Amino acid sequence: MNGQVNARAGASGKAGEKVLIADDEPNIVVSLEFMMKREGFHVLVARDGLGALEAIRREHPRLVLLDATMPGMTGFDVCEAVRSDVDTRDTRIVMLTAKGRETDKARGVGAGADAYVTKPFSTRDLVQTVKEMMARDAAE
């Protein structure tokens, strides 16, 4: 079961862009999925670190919402792996973590995440963060 990726049906994103949601908590995935679909993304889901990395390498999502503490490979590890690969290093990564410690935040940024969001997060703020990130990319 591990490593399996489900491409859920739903409305395509503005430019049909793909977003990968990587989290081991199904109910959090539900909420994130709903949110991203509403924003017009094509949503991919992974339930652990290894699956997330595989999906990123295969599907090249524009954006990844990455849970920091997943079984097996952690979000930090995934982030570092993504950044060290020429093919995937431009992927936008938003790190999600349930531990609000400053050290974790620093670790996330050190691993190369573009943004760092603490659980429980505000859906509006998260959407705002994603929107700004996309707009900045479009402007470049």
Added chain:
Amino acid sequence: MKGARNRPGNDPGPRPEVLLALFAAALLLFNFPLLAVWNVPATVFGLPVLPVALFVIWAGLVAILAMVSERRREGGDGPA
């Protein structure tokens, strides 16, 4: 020697057994009957054996004592 000024009593120094062994050896080497071994009418390097032998033993003892005295000993039996 300068660095060892602050705390007397912690210097283990040479081991007492070694010193006592040297002491016994020195008493033997400098006295009868070993002394009779050096006391012969021969010469070495044109010099009589007895004084040469005594001075050589003497120098040897100084050298060994210097060696065991100057060697740094870790830990040891200093007062705990």
Added chain:
Amino acid sequence: MIPAPLVLAVSIGYLALLFTIAAAANRAAAHGRSMISNAWVYALSLAVYCTAWTYFGSVGRAAAGGIWFLPIYLGPMVAMLVAWIVVRKMVRIAHAHRITSIADFIASRYGKSPTLAALVTLITVIGIIPYIALQLKAVSAGYQILTASGGATPAAALPWWRDGTLIVTLALALFTILFGTRHLDSAERHEGMVAAIAFESVVKLVAFLAVGLFVTYGLFGGMADIWAKAQSVPEIAALFSPNTSRAFDYTQWFALTLLSMLSVLLLPRQFQMMVVECTDERHVRRAAWVFPAYLLAINVFVLPVAIGGLVLFGPGRMDAETFVLSLPLTQGAPALALFAYVGGLSAATGMLIVETIAVSTMVCNDLVMPAVLRRPGFAARAPGDLTGLLLNIRRLAIVGVLLLGYLYFQVAGEAYALVSIGLISFAAVAQFGPALLGGMYWRGATRAGAFGGLAGGFLVWAYTLMLPSVAKSGWIPDAFVRDGPLGIALLAPERLLGLSALDPLTHALFWSLLVNIGLYVGLSLRRAPSGAEASQALLFVDAFARHPGAGAPVFWRGAARLDDLMALAGRLLGPERARAVFEAHATETGIADIGDLTPDARLVERVERALAGAVGSASARVLVASVVDEEPVDMEDVLQILDEASQVRIYAHKLEAASAELKAANAQLKTLDQLKDDFVSSVTHELRTPLTSIRALSELMLDAPDMDEAQKAEFLRIIVAESERLGRLVNQVLDLAKIESGLADWHTADVDLAHLVEAAVKATGELFRARGAQVEAHLPQGLPTVRADADRLMQVLMNLLSNAAKFVPEGGGRVDVTLRREGDSLVVAVKDNGPGVPAGEGDTIFEKFRQGGDALSRPSGTGLGLPISRQIVDHFGGAMWLEQESGGGATFAFRLPLQPGGGRTP
């Protein structure tokens, strides 16, 4: 050959130089910088052993008997091999008790006996005066050789004011007074003197080596050449041939080695330099080999110079003891002769200065002071500063000792060769050996033994060695020595009991040490040590058993008044130094004002120790006793005080152990703290996860009023589920915290497990039905009850069953619950046919927040169920474990012990 004024000018100039060096060292010491506190200076200062006797006498002895000058230096070599053991102990003891002389050392060891101190001083003075005369003789003879034309000794006596020897004697007395008696507390040491002596050691070595090189390589073609030339002169060749008719006297050789071994430790000047002036006992380590190396160097050219002199002058034509001067003088090197004379002057003055300081301290502290203290008019409580008096006594003693030496030189000096005089002194101080060395290692030695040994040994020495030497000077009829007193041959001084196999020196050494050791051991064994003796014995013998300065037991009982102690200290130390003693004590005991000090045993002991530095331990004892009310300390008191001290030690040990325990506890606390941090962090994580879903979904619903009903219903269902999870989590965390902290309520009663399992299966039946799983209980009848809390056990069973229900496959699940008796306990096992616990997680499954399987299959788990269950089972003395099934599936089981006699019997 060399004009007398020049020789005098050089001599005085040399003394002035010594003066300058000593003054510089004293100045440095006053500024807190010690010039002498290093092992090299210490080793050089020990070379005060090499006196004019070495400088001139060795060559004389070598010219007369070949290698017979050597045992005097081989003995120190042998002794120095154990310096780290023996000398270091002497230094440690002397510093701990402010001992300033050998008389003080011995007297202090045997209960601070004034009589013993006086006896040792007397022996020293009588024994050492010939030695002092020897030095004066050497200086005087050297002066005459340099200034006289030719080598003959001028017989005409000069008027005393033109007598160079007397002038030198007085100049030395002045020098010694200036640098030896500036301070009163001898324990403060004489930095200037030590610096000057170390310098002198360098001068005499260089001068002697210069002469040696001049003779060996200047006048001859090396040592072998000298030897070859000597072989051609039959008289000289015979002198050095090993197989001449004279048998090699191995006994005398051994006696000389032993004698010099003892002397290097016991001569007053050696004790002064080696023990009293030692600034740091660790210097002994290096000095132990540097000093013998120095002796080796200064002796290398003795034989070449002696034989060279014999070859050049011809045997018997010139006094061999003057070769060091006469060889360069007659062979065209007068400047070298003058330098050699300065070297000899160095050797002599060094010895004279140190010896007289050491002896004057002893005379003052151990002969004069006790007499002054006993004077009826003298009261220790009387006012008045005594420091000036003490210093003047010492100054007088210095002049007195030197003048006595001068007198001996005038009266008997000419009759004897240097070497013989020196050996007489050696044999005298050797008498200190048994009492001093024995006292350092034998607790049982007593004052009576020491006194008997010293007195007996000294009398035998005087009779067998001193008396014959006086007889040879013509003061006593020859017949006395030859035939014995009144013609009794058995009492002849040099052949006691007819023992004629030994030479006079060995003979004297043998009998004196035999009597000495015999009395020392015999009298010591006759009677057990008194309290005062035993207490000092312990402090000396166990000197290394304690930290320096810390925790030494104080053997004193009585009452004292602070004012009396202060007044006494003030009189003998001067007001400033006395105040310093009390201030140091106040600082150590944590008292702000010295007026508030308690005059307890420790303070009395401290004052006595300070006084000992000034007047010697025996006099200090008498002085302190005169101002305090003492109770005599007997053996029982000593044992009791020791016991108290060991109680203190035990207490210290306990403190140490307690502090070690505290450290361990602290480490444990830190680990617990870390665990708590991890726990809190995990709890936080577990709380945030359901909160995240709840918040996100609620916000989404709020922001999308147009959401379709099905979506809305799903979201609401999740929100409810996550809220339940949150509630469960909070309950379980609280539950666990209660159990772990021991605050949980336990309602212990007899529990019928079979009944309980049945109830649990019934309660969880809905869970299994929902997953289409079968659950079956296998419950034998008639099992005994266990003592436990039924509700808590129900919690455990529900947890195991609901876990099983979660992990069994949808539709085809099967769970078996069994109850059985195993020995003295009941075992409950819950077996499922789920995927089992992944390999490697079996160990951690009982830890908090470790959940089996992946997230999808444990939607309602909190990760606390199993840890709580295990805690509950543990609480009732049972155990919980996991059994892995090889064909998949897991079995969780627990065991509860049966109460003996507490249940139904089948």
